[in-house]
Amino acid sequence: MRPTSQGPGRALVSVYGVLALAACARGGFQVTTKFHEAPLSYSLALFAGVVYVVATFALATNRRWLAWPAVLTEMAGVLVVGTLSFVAPGLFRLHASVWSWFGVEYLLVPLVLPFLGVSWLRRSGRAAVDEHAPGGAPDEAASDETAPGLGPTG
């Protein structure tokens, strides 16, 4: 199985990391300074940040079992919140998160990223079928020094 953190995944993880930073900084700032204004919106903003952190961590450490739900949650989040911000703009006008308007404030990266994530998880996972090596990829042993979840999935 091809590690999710190498090749194109290397760049993907860095973009996830940037969004994790952006979303957490934004959500954290909102929650700590003006939480009472819009508890739901700001909780959502912080939740988005946490999802990106989990996705970044999972992809960077080759934890597919964690990366899949994180990326799918992210996809659902940006689609639902993005749609809501058009259907019910009052909800998010003053209290936006990275997912509002499909992430247009972030050059639509939040909209594109989960699809890239799913596509990369599929592609890198398929490499295992091609190689058909029963022991997985021994040459990558150095990179998964602490991944306990890698055994059953890899």
Add this chain to the structure above:
Amino acid sequence: MSTLLVWVGVVLSLLLAAWAGWHTLRNRPVILRQLIAGAVVEAYLLVQLVVVLVHPAGGGAASGLFWIYVGTQLFVLPLAATWAFAERTRWSSVVLLAGALVVAFLQLRLLQVWGQA
């Protein structure tokens, strides 16, 4: 917050981004000289921080948001460089490219958030 102080930072980080972008196009990984260039940009950010601390020219005052940006941007290039250099394909250049663009963006945001409550 001096505008010039920010624009020099923007230009420096965009130069680094252009170099990384060139390597991406040429299918080459990040090289040591690019890391040194990244360290130069990082050093400039530190100088910028010191200048703002001792001489906050240009009127207005640094807000909490401003300090979040100033603090955040210091971590971007070291993290990007570390993450990039372990990969020995063109994708490491993409990592450095992304990191340098983020720094350029954060620099511009510094001007916007200066004086914002």
